[in-house]
Amino acid sequence: MSDAPTIPAPAIGLPPAQFGAAFPFHLAVDRDLRLVQAGASLGRICPDLRPGVRLDEVFRSIRPEGPITREWIIGHQARFFLLEHRASALQLRGGFVPLPGDGPLLFLGSPWITDPAEIARRGLGFEDFAIHDPAVDLLQVFQASRNALADAKRLAAKLTSQPSCAPRTSGSGCRRPRRPSWR
Amino acid sequence: MSDAPTIPAPAIGLPPAQFGAAFPFHLAVDRDLRLVQAGASLGRICPDLRPGVRLDEVFRSIRPEGPITREWIIGHQARFFLLEHRASALQLRGGFVPLPGDGPLLFLGSPWITDPAEIARRGLGFEDFAIHDPAVDLLQVFQASRNALADAKRLAAKLTSQPSCAPRTSGSGCRRPRRPSWR
Numbered sequence: 001m002s003d004a005p006t007i008p009a010p011a012i013g014l015p016p017a018q019f020g021a022a023f024p025f026h027l028a029v030d031r032d033l034r035l036v037q038a039g040a041s042l043g044r045i046c047p048d049l050r051p052g053v054r055l056d057e058v059f060r061s062i063r064p065e066g067p068i069t070r071e072w073i074i075g076h077q078a079r080f081f082l083l084e085h086r087a088s089a090l091q092l093r094g095g096f097v098p099l100p101g102d103g104p105l106l107f108l109g110s111p112w113i114t115d116p117a118e119i120a121r122r123g124l125g126f127e128d129f130a131i132h133d134p135a136v137d138l139l140q141v142f143q144a145s146r147n148a149l150a151d152a153k154r155l156a157a158k159l160t161s162q163p164s165c166a167p168r169t170s171g172s173g174c175r176r177p178r179r180p181s182w183r
Numbered sequence: 184m185s186d187a188p189t190i191p192a193p194a195i196g197l198p199p200a201q202f203g204a205a206f207p208f209h210l211a212v213d214r215d216l217r218l219v220q221a222g223a224s225l226g227r228i229c230p231d232l233r234p235g236v237r238l239d240e241v242f243r244s245i246r247p248e249g250p251i252t253r254e255w256i257i258g259h260q261a262r263f264f265l266l267e268h269r270a271s272a273l274q275l276r277g278g279f280v281p282l283p284g285d286g287p288l289l290f291l292g293s294p295w296i297t298d299p300a301e302i303a304r305r306g307l308g309f310e311d312f313a314i315h316d317p318a319v320d321l322l323q324v325f326q327a328s329r330n331a332l333a334d335a336k337r338l339a340a341k342l343t344s345q346p347s348c349a350p351r352t353s354g355s356g357c358r359r360p361r362r363p364s365w366r
Binding site for chain 1: 191192193194195196197198199200201202203204205211219220234261262263276277278280282283287289291292293313314315316317318320321324325327328331332334335338339342343
């Protein structure tokens with residue numbers, strides 16, 4: 001903030017209801033990593049996320065890899081995490097944020113979904129994501145990227161199937177391409 | 184939440200410091216839409232975001248289009264917003280969240296950047312984005328998509344520039360297929 005002294009340190013936070021709406025896939029765990037709160041969208045599609053369940057019983061950490069303990073998480077809090085819900089294989093991308101003192105440890109993130117069909121398959125709708133969450137944009141760009149690749153493959157297949165001017169056999173007046181170049 | 188009665192309504196929110204870290208591009212305005220808080224990354228690259236400046240003096244709304252007033256924003260609060268910083272043309276995608284009572288109106292969002300070069304051009308680094316923000320992923324997928332398209336174009340250009348069998352002069356006994364079957 002040294003470059004912008006005119007903007008003071010934040011004094012406004014997010015009350016619980018607005019926090020829940022802003023992060024419908026969040027997790028909050030206590031000192032013993034037992035669940036105390038989960039986002040509404042996440043709680044709906046992962047019914048085993050009951051208060052009191054231990055985080056490592058319901059999730060494993062894919063990135064970084066390691067045993068889910070409070071110390072380990074806090075030691076990696078500057079890192080991006082990819083968590084996998086054990087029961088459903090739903091993946092969440094995000095980061096951990098410890099609250100001051102002995103406060104809960106929050107996981108702020110949202111599903112890592114690259115296939116639009118997975119949204120419906122998981123019982124989710126676009127309205128389950130926060131308005132500011134670019135996850136849905138990401139999904140659309142993934143889809144556009146996949147379509148572009150598929151188009152490119154089709155184009156390449158079409159073009160390579162056209163006869164090209166392969167080396168001609170000499171000795172004949174007929175300049176017909178050799179068979180192999182026809183496919 | 185009716186499907187998951189085991190998860191109670193949220194009781195935990197985000198204190199100011201953690202909120203600021205989670206939304207380094209947020210805005211908070213008072214009842215008169217005067218700026219009271221801005222995320223550290225946004226404040227650094229948009230030095231005209233001083234406390235007291237009116238939101239519509241520094242931003243215009245591209246989507247939805249309309250005059251930036253408190254009533255208009257609250258009437259569209261379920262909508263996705265694309266704001267443009269007047270001075271720099273930086274675009275922010277996100278949504279507005281009114282805090283209870285006469286509390287501030289928050290804009291939760293992050294830059295809408297589709298070209299990786301724009302990050303550096305705007306004086307931003309990846310560390311300016313929240314860990315949970317998929318904006319950086321989005322950027323990488325955009326780039327991958329663009330690369331795929333460029334590859335496809337190159338491939339198409341290469342394949343179409345290969346000598347194809349141009350129309351031959353007739354009058355030979357060569358049984359060359361008719362043109363239409365060549366493509």
